[in-house]
Amino acid sequence: MEPLFINLAEAFTGWMISLGLDPGWAEAVLLVVKWIIVVTIITVNIIILIWLERKVSAFFQERLGPNRLGPFGIFQTIADAIKLLTKEDIVPSAADKLIFKTAPMFFIVVAVMLYTVIPMGKGMQVINLNVGLLFFISVGSLSTIALLMAGWGSNNKWSLMGAVRSVAQMVSYAIPLAFSLLGVVMITGSLNLQDIVLAQDKWWFVILQPIAFITYFIAATAELNRGPFDMPEAEQELTGGAYTEYTGMRWALFFLAEYTNLVAVSALMATVFLGGWQGPWLPSWLWIIIKTYAIILVFFWVKWTFPRIRMDHLMSFSWKVLVPVSLGNILLTGAGIYFCRWMGWC
Amino acid sequence: MNGQGLIKGLAITLKHFFQKEITEQYPDVMPELAPRFRGCLRFEFEKCIACGICVNSCPNDVLSFETEKRDKSKKKKLLSYTIDFQYCMFCNLCVEGCPTSCLSFDHDFELSQFKREDIKMIYLRPEGLDEAQDSPADQEEQKDKEQKQIAAMLKALQKSPQKVLSKLLEGEEDINILSELIQSDQKTAGKIAELIVKDKEKAVKVATGFINKDRKNRAQKGENGEGGDKDV
Numbered sequence: 281m282e283p284l285f286i287n288l289a290e291a292f293t294g295w296m297i298s299l300g301l302d303p304g305w306a307e308a309v310l311l312v313v314k315w316i317i318v319v320t321i322i323t324v325n326i327i328i329l330i331w332l333e334r335k336v337s338a339f340f341q342e343r344l345g346p347n348r349l350g351p352f353g354i355f356q357t358i359a360d361a362i363k364l365l366t367k368e369d370i371v372p373s374a375a376d377k378l379i380f381k382t383a384p385m386f387f388i389v390v391a392v393m394l395y396t397v398i399p400m401g402k403g404m405q406v407i408n409l410n411v412g413l414l415f416f417i418s419v420g421s422l423s424t425i426a427l428l429m430a431g432w433g434s435n436n437k438w439s440l441m442g443a444v445r446s447v448a449q450m451v452s453y454a455i456p457l458a459f460s461l462l463g464v465v466m467i468t469g470s471l472n473l474q475d476i477v478l479a480q481d482k483w484w485f486v487i488l489q490p491i492a493f494i495t496y497f498i499a500a501t502a503e504l505n506r507g508p509f510d511m512p513e514a515e516q517e518l519t520g521g522a523y524t525e526y527t528g529m530r531w532a533l534f535f536l537a538e539y540t541n542l543v544a545v546s547a548l549m550a551t552v553f554l555g556g557w558q559g560p561w562l563p564s565w566l567w568i569i570i571k572t573y574a575i576i577l578v579f580f581w582v583k584w585t586f587p588r589i590r591m592d593h594l595m596s597f598s599w600k601v602l603v604p605v606s607l608g609n610i611l612l613t614g615a616g617i618y619f620c621r622w623m624g625w626c
Numbered sequence: 627m628n629g630q631g632l633i634k635g636l637a638i639t640l641k642h643f644f645q646k647e648i649t650e651q652y653p654d655v656m657p658e659l660a661p662r663f664r665g666c667l668r669f670e671f672e673k674c675i676a677c678g679i680c681v682n683s684c685p686n687d688v689l690s691f692e693t694e695k696r697d698k699s700k701k702k703k704l705l706s707y708t709i710d711f712q713y714c715m716f717c718n719l720c721v722e723g724c725p726t727s728c729l730s731f732d733h734d735f736e737l738s739q740f741k742r743e744d745i746k747m748i749y750l751r752p753e754g755l756d757e758a759q760d761s762p763a764d765q766e767e768q769k770d771k772e773q774k775q776i777a778a779m780l781k782a783l784q785k786s787p788q789k790v791l792s793k794l795l796e797g798e799e800d801i802n803i804l805s806e807l808i809q810s811d812q813k814t815a816g817k818i819a820e821l822i823v824k825d826k827e828k829a830v831k832v833a834t835g836f837i838n839k840d841r842k843n844r845a846q847k848g849e850n851g852e853g854g855d856k857d858v
């Protein structure tokens with residue numbers, strides 16, 4: 281089972297070369313195929329995830345959740361997707377049409393880009409970048425621009441308000457997010473995510489870097505616009521924030537991208553802190569899925585437990601608590617590494 | 627410590643996560659209703675005495691009925707009873723007020739209809755239900771009442787027979803005879819009293835019969851007694 285997908289990829293390339301294709305071109309075609317697979321996985325996964333979140337949130341509130349369509353209501357999301365696809369596409373007449381229309385596409389593209397570097401198994405990666413972590417952080421913060429585009433393009437005060445909030449929030453939380461990952465980078469000495477996974481064969485970094493894990497989790501929740509940090513959406517005050525004016529498929533794209541981001545961030549968290557694809561008995565690609573889903577469930581748990589935080593508290597929490605703590609963590613990690621070297625442990 | 631509350635909150639939601647769902651799968655599984663649940667208002671035609679208490683106690687003018695005078699007696703005869711249920715607020719006042727408890731709430735709560743008119747519930751007089759078929763409770767009550775009236779009449783008769791009998795008979799002589807009879811004989815008094823209450827005409831007839839009989843007796847006595855009043 282273990283090298284199943286790698287063998288498949290090699291067989292595919294070999295088949296294309298045997299058809300008389302230049303090896304360089306074969307690689308390129310393989311890349312396209314990989315992308316298609318990633319996008320398919322994301323879409324199917326989102327259908328499951330939305331169902332899962334509805335089910336889990338229902339259980340937290342002692343409800344049943346969707347249970348009409350198919351066993352345990354598993355086809356509910358598909359029905360919803362069909363509904364969204366067939367809905368009328370409304371563009372407000374006063375909107376900035378170009379920006380309004382490109383914003384959701386931009387958002388989803390950015391979200392899908394995150395999957396490029398995540399190691400989905402031993403040697404399974406779309407591209408093995410040696411600055412993978414940096415790539416992930418920088419591309420991840422790009423989604424702010426999409427939200428700002430959506431808010432600005434809608435020409436609606438709620439949307440703009442939501443966009444402004446999301447920019448403020450994401451900029452503030454990107455800093456502790458990056459800082460909390462720095463500790464791990466200092467220990468492994470590499471930004472390559474495969475290297476980071478390999479460095480965890482003895483100890484997961486959640487044990488070596490517990491503070492970083494917690495700060496990363498909090499900052500990631502804020503980056504994902506998830507409860508209790510869902511200020512940019514805040515249905516009760518902003519009627520959906522930047523998404524207010526969106527309908528049908530365009531809105532669905534935002535929704536899709538949010539869940540895509542959620543999976544990506546959870547997968548990164550599993551990779552960096554929970555040993556990635558490493559694990560006994562099961563094949564590596566199954567391990568990363570299990571770990572990712574475990575983290576996603578924790579995200580759900582947090583969202584359905586805590587009430588939304590106030591905007592000013594949100595900002596002051598980032599700058600007054602998370603940034604100093606993550607900086608302190610870097611200092612502590614550096615001191616620890618030097619101590620180790622001095623003692624001759626590593 | 628800061629953050630303790632967050633942990634507590636997470637623990638609470640986790641606890642609820644594993645608890646049993648409280649959702650009622652309504653159309654598939656009927657909910658369990660409390661015994662005094664107020665569903666649909668039901669009316670039992672046979673019990674109703676058309677007293678109008680329910681109509682008076684309803685704050686929303688839900689209830690109304692139509693009656694007809696029963697022949698001979700003062701009692702009303704219920705023709706139809708209407709519950710315009712759309713205005714009911716399930717306050718239970720009508721049920722509490724009804725003396726014969728013919729109104730009651732059952733457990734049927736699926737009351738929606740396609741048309742507004744269909745919400746109205748009209749109970750028509752069931753065929754074959756006439757005065758003879760008054761409910762046993764009703765009959766007993768009437769009997770009771772009669773018995774009381776008879777007793778009262780008897781008392782009055784024994785106390786001042788002349789006065790009572792003057793309403794029944796005309797001749798002063800007759801009245802005197804009968805009152806003497808009543809005072810001397812319990813049985814006659816009882817019979818006359820009962821008849822007065824139940825049927826006046828018959829009472830007059832019977833009374834006249836008594837008087838005539840008495841007269842005859844006296845006449846015979848007179849014949850016998852011409853020789854002397856030994857027997858008496």
Ligand code: SF4
Nearest residue numbers: 684714715717718720
């Ligand atoms: S329950 Fe209340 S509102 Fe309804 S019919 Fe009876 S008295 Fe009227």
Ligand code: SF4
Nearest residue numbers: 674675677678680724
């Ligand atoms: S109170 Fe009862 S007995 Fe009287 S009219 Fe209403 S339903 Fe009939």
